Amino acid sequence: MRRNRFVASFSAALFIFSVWPSGLAKPPVVSSLYPAGAQQGSTVEVAADPVPDPWPASAWSGDGAIKLEPINDKKGVYTATIAKDAPLGPHLIRIHNADGASQPRMFFVGLAGEAMEEEPNDSLEVAQHLEAKPVVINGRLDKIGDVDCYSVQAEKGDWIVAQCYAYSVDSPVDAFLHLINENKTKVAFAPDTQNIDPLLVYQVKRAGTFTVTMAGLRFPYNSTPKLQGKTSSNAHSVYRLTLSTGAFAWNTSPLGVQSGKKTPVHLTGWGFEKSGTAQATVVSTATAAGTAWVGAKGLAAPAPVIVGNLAGHRETEPNNSGDSALTIAWPSAVHGQISQADDEDRFGIEVRKGDKLRLRLRASEFDSALDPVLRVEDASGKQLASDDDSGERQDAKLDWTAPADGTYLLAVSDLIRSGSNAHFYRLEVDRITPSLNATFTPDRLVLEAGKNAETTVTISFVDGYEGSPAVVVRGLPEGVSAQIPATEKGGAVKVNFVAAESAKPANVPVSLLVVEPGTAAIHTAISPVGMEKAGGERLLNSVAHLWLTVKPKPKAKSEEKK
Numbered sequence: 001m002r003r004n005r006f007v008a009s010f011s012a013a014l015f016i017f018s019v020w021p022s023g024l025a026k027p028p029v030v031s032s033l034y035p036a037g038a039q040q041g042s043t044v045e046v047a048a049d050p051v052p053d054p055w056p057a058s059a060w061s062g063d064g065a066i067k068l069e070p071i072n073d074k075k076g077v078y079t080a081t082i083a084k085d086a087p088l089g090p091h092l093i094r095i096h097n098a099d100g101a102s103q104p105r106m107f108f109v110g111l112a113g114e115a116m117e118e119e120p121n122d123s124l125e126v127a128q129h130l131e132a133k134p135v136v137i138n139g140r141l142d143k144i145g146d147v148d149c150y151s152v153q154a155e156k157g158d159w160i161v162a163q164c165y166a167y168s169v170d171s172p173v174d175a176f177l178h179l180i181n182e183n184k185t186k187v188a189f190a191p192d193t194q195n196i197d198p199l200l201v202y203q204v205k206r207a208g209t210f211t212v213t214m215a216g217l218r219f220p221y222n223s224t225p226k227l228q229g230k231t232s233s234n235a236h237s238v239y240r241l242t243l244s245t246g247a248f249a250w251n252t253s254p255l256g257v258q259s260g261k262k263t264p265v266h267l268t269g270w271g272f273e274k275s276g277t278a279q280a281t282v283v284s285t286a287t288a289a290g291t292a293w294v295g296a297k298g299l300a301a302p303a304p305v306i307v308g309n310l311a312g313h314r315e316t317e318p319n320n321s322g323d324s325a326l327t328i329a330w331p332s333a334v335h336g337q338i339s340q341a342d343d344e345d346r347f348g349i350e351v352r353k354g355d356k357l358r359l360r361l362r363a364s365e366f367d368s369a370l371d372p373v374l375r376v377e378d379a380s381g382k383q384l385a386s387d388d389d390s391g392e393r394q395d396a397k398l399d400w401t402a403p404a405d406g407t408y409l410l411a412v413s414d415l416i417r418s419g420s421n422a423h424f425y426r427l428e429v430d431r432i433t434p435s436l437n438a439t440f441t442p443d444r445l446v447l448e449a450g451k452n453a454e455t456t457v458t459i460s461f462v463d464g465y466e467g468s469p470a471v472v473v474r475g476l477p478e479g480v481s482a483q484i485p486a487t488e489k490g491g492a493v494k495v496n497f498v499a500a501e502s503a504k505p506a507n508v509p510v511s512l513l514v515v516e517p518g519t520a521a522i523h524t525a526i527s528p529v530g531m532e533k534a535g536g537e538r539l540l541n542s543v544a545h546l547w548l549t550v551k552p553k554p555k556a557k558s559e560e561k562k
């Protein structure tokens with residue numbers, strides 16, 4: 001009797017939650033991949049957690065050079081094969097089954113050999129010693145109060161660099177690193193760098209064994225009130241820690257390159273001279289805009305470089321006065337340094353009356369020491385406009401309309417008039433062009449044959465855009481169509497996906513494009529991914545596809561009646 005009642009209420013629950021009508025099956029939830037990356041040209045095992053049920057479940061990667069195959073008799077574990085030419089840097093992975101797909105998870109392709117953390121490693125006495133360097137350690141802060149210790153031998157003059165990616169790859173942890181010498185003296189502590197993840201840099205004064213300790217706080221801090229302020233103890237607190245005593249590149253000079261061009265760059269960072277590693281390399285990327293990752297022989301980790309459509313210039317000193325300022329063609333980006341106290345860099349630009357310019361002086365995102373100030377002056381040196389902090393963090397950004405034909409000056413300086421070769425910048429001189437942004441949510445849909453489901457594309461017009469854009473869907477599987485309302489004024493557009501009764505099961509990424517009829521303009525809509533961004537930007541912050549799962553009609557009803 002009790003058993004029957006249980007069955008009855010269970011069926012009722014199934015009826016109510018008809019989102020997953022085929023019973024208990026549902027889309028995989030993957031909170032972490034461990035390890036969250038691998039070396040270029042390697043094959044490793046990667047565990048998805050929680051274990052996708054049913055097993056095996058397929059994996060999709062954003063790049064064909066990274067393949068994950070489920071191991072049938074090892075639940076949750078994939079064989080990840082990273083091709084030798086797999087693009088360096090972060091990629092997205094989804095796990096999917098007949099009922100849907102997981103949220104995308106980050107997977108980083110690196111340069112150095114890798115190692116897995118070996119517990120116990122909680123104290124200096126039991127630190128995991130790393131012979132091979134550089135090395136990427138894949139670890140987890142997976143018990144309350146977990147501390148992970150790693151020791152390396154370093155010689156006088158070596159630069160010990162420890163770079164941690166935890167929050168950066170969407171782990172729920174705010175990590176911190178300390179460096180301790182043989183006398184158990186703390187010699188370095190890493191502050192937050194581009195987000196809440198730490199980067200530790202220390203030049204060795206006396207040869208010996210040094211221990212890096214890794215610990216963390218749960219993030220976001222208020223996610224589990226009981227644990228607030230306590231160290232992290234989450235199985236998903238996966239991290240990647242690059243440990244180097246040789247060459248480590250932090251930036252490139254110039255900081256940015258033009259998409260589709262071969263650009264010689266100089267790697268900047270630590271340990272190049274002593275290790276004899278070449279600092280000159282060439283960047284050639286098809287990335288349209290955003291960030292590309294540069295590798296080179298002997299480097300511990302790839303370095304990010306900005307990619308855009310602007311051609312590049314380099315400053316040439318002297319350029320402190322209007323007379324010595326070099327006139328640059330624009331739109332373009334110019335790279336330079338406020339190389340000493342009171343250095344000012346001036347660049348001339350020729351404009352026509354009414355030209356609308358967007359000037360961005362970028363420094364803090366590259367961890368430059370410069371607190372940039374940007375001024376626009378007329379040919380006589382009279383200041384017409386200035387900005388200190390309107391850009392990202394403490395960077396400057398200025399929209400300026402030319403009052404008359406002629407040559408004007410752009411002046412770059414430091415807020416407190418300091419300078420050094422760490423005070424570098426990228427000044428972007430661009431024309432303001434009307435444009436649009438498009439985002440969508442949700443980023444996953446499960447569509448049953450004979451039914452429909454929708455995602456909302458939100459289009460916003462920026463900088464005076466005046467068009468009648470339309471949404472176009474690319475990559476639809478057979479038997480699925482998209483109903484798209486007219487979208488002349490932008491705003492929220494509900495795209496309705498309809499599966500025919502005959503639609504076959506499918507699991508595919510679909511692109512949502514916003515086009516301007518009669519022009520070549522195409523904007524790919526994106527959807528934000530990851531947890532709240534209170535800790536800053538992550539390595540990847542959006543996904544450029546909607547994941548569409550098509551499943552057959554449930555057989556349950558007719559079978560139950562029989």
Ligand SMILES: [Ca+2]
Nearest residue numbers: 140141142148
């Ligand atoms: Ca651990």
Ligand SMILES: [Ca+2]
Nearest residue numbers: 121122147148
């Ligand atoms: Ca530990």
Ligand SMILES: [Ca+2]
Nearest residue numbers: 337338339345
């Ligand atoms: Ca300069």
Ligand SMILES: [Ca+2]
Nearest residue numbers: 319320344345
């Ligand atoms: Ca100068």
